[in-house]
Amino acid sequence: MRLTFRQCRNLASCVVLFMLTMSFYSASMGNDATSSLFPLPGTYKLERIKEVPPGWVIEDSVWKPHRLASYTTGSITLLSFFYGTCRDPMGCPAAWSIFESVHQEIEKDPMLHGRVRLVFLSLDPAVDTPDLLSFYRTKSNSTSPWHFLTTWSDRFLKSILDGMGLTISFELNDKGQRTGEILHMLKIYLIDAKGWVREIYSTDYIDPATALNDIRSLTLEEDKQNDRR
Known part of the structure; x- marks a missing residue:
C-alpha cells in the first residue's frame, strides 16, 4: 500500500490523508510509524506509464x-x-x-x-x-x-x-x-x-x-x- 500526498488538493483533504497515512503506519510499523511517511522501498510497485x-x-x-x-x-x-x-x-x-x-x-x-x-x-x-x-x-x-x-x-x-x-x-x-x-x-x-x-x-x-x-x-x-x- 502506498499512501502519499499527491492527491491532496485542499487543507481538509490533506489532513484526512495525513491521518489515514499515520493510521496505516501505526498499524504496520508500531512505534516506528512517525519515522517516515513513505512505505519501505521494494514494498510497492511503480507501474509503467x-x-x-x-x-x-x-x-x-x-x-x-x-x-x-x-x-x-x-x-x-x-x-x-x-x-x-x-x-x-x-x-x-x-x-x-x-x-x-x-x-x-x-x-x-x-x-x-x-x-x-x-x-x-x-x-x-x-x-x-x-x-x-x-x-x-x-x-x-x-x-x-x-x-x-x-x-x-x-x-x-x-x-x-x-x-x-x-x-x-x-x-x-x-x-x-x-x-x-x-x-x-x-x-x-x-x-x-x-x-x-x-x-x-x-x-x-x-x-x-x-x-x-x-x-x-x-x-x-x-x-x-x-x-x-
Missing part, C-alpha cells in the same frame, strides 16, 4: 548527436526540462533544487553509486548551446552523473516534448516577439533502466525524499530481476 520517445540530443558538441535513449536506458534516470534563463520560482529553480538534493543523497549512498543518472534537457536550444551548458557540467561525476542536454532546434525538441506529454508556450511582447520566457509545467520523470517512465512528479507534489524512495524501489526491482537470470 509510457516509454521514453526516440529523439536526438546534443551534449558536448553540435557535431556529435546522441540518441535520447543513451541517456534514458541502462541506468535509472531522473529527467526534467529546463532553460538557463528561467526565473519562475515554481519552474526550473524548483527542479534544480530537487535535483541538487537527490544528487547529494546519491553521493552519500554507496548502494546508488553508478546506478542513477540525472538529466536536464533544455527547452531553449537557440540559447542553451553545448558551450553554454558546459558551465553546469562540473556537477557531474562517475558516482552521480548529471547530464545537461540540448537539441539542434525547436523541431527536434518538439518531438521529444510531444512524446513526454509536455506542452510549452512562449511569452510574447507587444510586437509579437518572444521575450525569452518559456511557459511550461514543471514535471520530473523517473525512468527505469529499460527506458520506461515509472513516475511523474509535478508541481502538485515534488519532494526529494519521495523521488529517492522511488529510486531505491527501482534498484531493488532490478536486483530481483537480475537474481532470476
